[in-house]
Amino acid sequence: MSREILERFPVQLEVPIAWGEMDSFQHVNNLVYLRWFESARMAYFSQLNYEGVMQETGIGPILRDSRIRYRIPLTYPGNIISATRITRLEEDRFSMEHLVYSLEHEAVAAEGDAVVVCVDYNKNAKAAIPEYYREHILSTEPIKPEIFD
Amino acid sequence: MSREILERFPVQLEVPIAWGEMDSFQHVNNLVYLRWFESARMAYFSQLNYEGVMQETGIGPILRDSRIRYRIPLTYPGNIISATRITRLEEDRFSMEHLVYSLEHEAVAAEGDAVVVCVDYNKNAKAAIPEYYREHILSTEPIKPEIFD
């Protein structure tokens, strides 16, 4: 599994492993991978101008669920790439694929996915994906997301 | 959804929410729920005498994957109960159900599951679930796990 696997991901962050992220099993703690997922997700949200959209419309993203499959126990020192892409658009939610790629192992250390729901915080109710998100996603994702709506 | 939902869980930990566990969305960060899952899982592993079994046989548990569904955004202050039970035994792995119950909301704040694989660290290979685990699980779980092996 080489680094080519990253090509389909429009968001990629390189992050150094901190020593203190290892737990008493002497591997990177299982939560840290989720922090890497989150960091990539927030980087994507920034590209979607989620703060500006929130101010204008009151609509913002909220994490509904996530799933992770651990493949390689990681240790300090090392660097990983946290990559994400949007794979599916529904009316009020979208799905993201996540990957953690270890530069030391030259292999995928974990993979997962997440569903993000759009919420209108003024109405406290689910809301349609903002048009700005949708356009940005469709114009920048290397592989077009599936569309269900 | 009342607290009766907890009855089927043999492991239950009450944990106070720390102020510093909220993120800049002013809710408890998504990782913290996974820490609560982990705390209940490790409490269960202690009941399985995983450290003693590891020393004797070289076999120990490793988290293979996990999944979480967020239901209620939580805030400080408050207390949760992190509950877990084993739902399924396979030859070299078992499945756990996780629940985070909010005492303030009197409702399930998150639920999930995880698969734990048994590894023989001497052989660096998967191993059958240690007999001690299996007996303890079958004799203490209020609802018998499904068995596939």
Place this chain on the structure above:
Amino acid sequence: MSREILERFPVQLEVPIAWGEMDSFQHVNNLVYLRWFESARMAYFSQLNYEGVMQETGIGPILRDSRIRYRIPLTYPGNIISATRITRLEEDRFSMEHLVYSLEHEAVAAEGDAVVVCVDYNKNAKAAIPEYYREHILSTEPIKPEIFD
């Protein structure tokens, strides 16, 4: 060093140690003690109605510095008490003493102090300690803080 040492602290929180808070030296990571300090500090701030005071006056507390002395390496499982008190009032700041008491060791596991500055977020400048804080502190601290102003 017995539990009597806690008597002079008006704020005391009991917190369970999480397994995942141990690092690869197999002790509770040094940061976790600071989280316990923070939790006690925020509990004290709540007693000072810091959110209400902030909304009314624009003035809130900010951590300026802190110091910690580690005495006992802790391990999971166990419970600690995080205790804090205010020891000194100056015009625009106050000093806090912190203690982490291990219930397993029946001894102080760490101690420290912190200086908290009051900031007027509207003017982006230091501000005098709000009168409400001062009255609450002076009427509830078992040992009167030193006053410098």
Place this chain on the structure above:
Amino acid sequence: MSREILERFPVQLEVPIAWGEMDSFQHVNNLVYLRWFESARMAYFSQLNYEGVMQETGIGPILRDSRIRYRIPLTYPGNIISATRITRLEEDRFSMEHLVYSLEHEAVAAEGDAVVVCVDYNKNAKAAIPEYYREHILSTEPIKPEIFD
């Protein structure tokens, strides 16, 4: 305060701020700065071959105390440099200076220091600084540490 201030530090790590490291005051949480201190400290320990020395002699470093002065509240996104140097050698301990430099602010965001004690884990007692540490420190620190022994 320009970046020249970093020149005297033999260990410097660049670390990206993670979104999830901000707390509900919408600044990087106070603990995160200590994680950055720790990361630089562990990088220094690696240069001292602390794991090899530990295996050979049973002697390793343990954090005795630390102190931090916060100067600039940080926000995501951004990158910091965590720098450390050893400023003082005593018989069984050494002192470290820590700096967190914000690349966005082009200024010191926090500074602190720490005392690290050498412990003989076989004897469970304090031990003299291993000769290998001492030689490495004296031959690589741009500013010679004070020596007290």
